[in-house]
Amino acid sequence: MRLRVVTNNRGRVYGLGIGPGDPDLMTVRAHKILQAARNIAYFRKTGRPGQARTIAANLIPRNVAEIPLEYPITTEIPFSDPRYSAVLSEFYEECTKTIINVIGRNEDVIVLCEGDPFFYGSFIHLYERLKSSSVIEVVPSVTGMSAAWTATGRPISWGNDVLRVLVGTLPEDVLTRHLQNDDAIVIMKIGRNFQKVCRALEMSGRYQSAWLIENASMIDQRVQQLRDVTNSVAPYFSIIIVHGQGRRY
Amino acid sequence: MRLRVVTNNRGRVYGLGIGPGDPDLMTVRAHKILQAARNIAYFRKTGRPGQARTIAANLIPRNVAEIPLEYPITTEIPFSDPRYSAVLSEFYEECTKTIINVIGRNEDVIVLCEGDPFFYGSFIHLYERLKSSSVIEVVPSVTGMSAAWTATGRPISWGNDVLRVLVGTLPEDVLTRHLQNDDAIVIMKIGRNFQKVCRALEMSGRYQSAWLIENASMIDQRVQQLRDVTNSVAPYFSIIIVHGQGRRY
Numbered sequence: 001m002r003l004r005v006v007t008n009n010r011g012r013v014y015g016l017g018i019g020p021g022d023p024d025l026m027t028v029r030a031h032k033i034l035q036a037a038r039n040i041a042y043f044r045k046t047g048r049p050g051q052a053r054t055i056a057a058n059l060i061p062r063n064v065a066e067i068p069l070e071y072p073i074t075t076e077i078p079f080s081d082p083r084y085s086a087v088l089s090e091f092y093e094e095c096t097k098t099i100i101n102v103i104g105r106n107e108d109v110i111v112l113c114e115g116d117p118f119f120y121g122s123f124i125h126l127y128e129r130l131k132s133s134s135v136i137e138v139v140p141s142v143t144g145m146s147a148a149w150t151a152t153g154r155p156i157s158w159g160n161d162v163l164r165v166l167v168g169t170l171p172e173d174v175l176t177r178h179l180q181n182d183d184a185i186v187i188m189k190i191g192r193n194f195q196k197v198c199r200a201l202e203m204s205g206r207y208q209s210a211w212l213i214e215n216a217s218m219i220d221q222r223v224q225q226l227r228d229v230t231n232s233v234a235p236y237f238s239i240i241i242v243h244g245q246g247r248r249y
Numbered sequence: 250m251r252l253r254v255v256t257n258n259r260g261r262v263y264g265l266g267i268g269p270g271d272p273d274l275m276t277v278r279a280h281k282i283l284q285a286a287r288n289i290a291y292f293r294k295t296g297r298p299g300q301a302r303t304i305a306a307n308l309i310p311r312n313v314a315e316i317p318l319e320y321p322i323t324t325e326i327p328f329s330d331p332r333y334s335a336v337l338s339e340f341y342e343e344c345t346k347t348i349i350n351v352i353g354r355n356e357d358v359i360v361l362c363e364g365d366p367f368f369y370g371s372f373i374h375l376y377e378r379l380k381s382s383s384v385i386e387v388v389p390s391v392t393g394m395s396a397a398w399t400a401t402g403r404p405i406s407w408g409n410d411v412l413r414v415l416v417g418t419l420p421e422d423v424l425t426r427h428l429q430n431d432d433a434i435v436i437m438k439i440g441r442n443f444q445k446v447c448r449a450l451e452m453s454g455r456y457q458s459a460w461l462i463e464n465a466s467m468i469d470q471r472v473q474q475l476r477d478v479t480n481s482v483a484p485y486f487s488i489i490i491v492h493g494q495g496r497r498y
Contacts, residue, residue: 019276027274117399169409
């Protein structure tokens with residue numbers, strides 16, 4: 001973490017990693033910060049409770065002020081369309097203003113982040129806008145991918161293994177190229193990219209050794225070899241794993 | 250985690266991830282398991298306290314039985330020599346026997362693991378030997394790399410970034426090949442591979458944007474751009490980071 005002290009009468013922003021899902025996989029530090037919270041912010045889809053809010057639910061103090069940051073609806077705009085970027089950019093600008101308002105009253109704001117904030121976290125878009133003017137503390141956390149490979153009961157990487165982390169939003173040919181080797185693989189952001197990711201795994205010969213982990217470490221966790229999966233869509237919090245081979249002693 | 254119930258009168262083995270260094274970055278679950286411990290085991294070099302033991306020091310209950318697992322001295326044997334593998338294999342066999350003795354008395358053994366046990370952890374070598382005969386619970390944890398990128402105050406990966414995790418023990422040409430792209434990079438196991446890793450970073454044009462993080466999240470944490478580093482060796486718990494570029498909104 002890096003602290004930038006700017007003025008004395010402004011609050012601090014926390015990018016608080018709260019782990020992959022099981023509240024017991026939260027760090028002691030996250031617990032402490034959460035229990036002293038006065039303002040918590042979290043991303044969510046409209047009409048949904050929000051994954052981070054759900055993970056932290058039993059640890060949020062009474063009388064805390066909640067600041068839900070509701071994603072704009074983008075499902076009808078293609079990911080590659082410049083309007084997609086514009087809509088999200090405007091959203092993150094608004095979120096940043098909301099947070100600056102609260103810290104301007106000399107109160108801290110805790111942004112709940114599922115997984116590790118600096119590892120593919122939405123918090124990054126706030127951090128980049130706040131960092132030059134605000135005191136920010138980022139608290140690392142157990143990632144969803146750690147929970148996912150632990151759930152498979154097999155190590156992800158050992159010895160000289162290379163681990164590649166990919167996102168399902170990559171183009172199919174890029175995914176296929178990255179998969180064409182014997183590296184250990186993690187694929188995040190599956191959701192509506194599930195069929196594309198499966199094709200890339202088949203093209204690269206990794207499909208038979210891939211696992212799908214849904215909702216890792218949560219109550220509804222589900223672990224399957226990918227070839228046994230019958231559904232054609234996967235939950236947003238799905239991760240695909242191909243284990244490394246390791247150096248064995 | 251996967252549990253295999255074998256017999257009723259044998260203890261359980263825990264592969265307990267205790268985080269990157271700061272005891273406050275331990276999970277709540279690790280705290281609970283540690284505080285109920287009767288037998289703890291940990292790897293260490295001969296004559297050293299052991300990193301995992303040091304991280305957990307203030308949380309180990311009195312009257313716990315400690316089982317140090319002391320690495321054989323291998324510094325004079327080249328990594329590629331078959332004798333290196335043979336010596337380590339024998340060592341892990343001995344460790345496994347030691348643990349089986351304790352669980353045979355119907356007592357649990359907690360193996361302390363720095364970082365996440367299934368992510369390049371020495372525990373994997375015990376796990377592979379114990380898994381068919383023992384009840385094992387693996388507890389994931391904050392990795393050293395999460396602590397390292399958090400310490401740089403910049404996100405490691407966002408948007409469509411690919412993240413590659415490499416180990417310094419890889420041959421120089423393999424390292425160079427993996428670095429020749431614009432992926433986010435983490436390099437672990439630096440130690441005596443430091444000069445080789447630096448050459449590979451220079452060859453691939455990534456040297457100027459690389460960071461060296463020593464002892465991430467520990468009291469003696471040190472964060473530098475690699476080009477500012479003057480020492481020619483790096484501590485064992487060093488990690489090199491090259492940040493991703495992200496998709497910005």
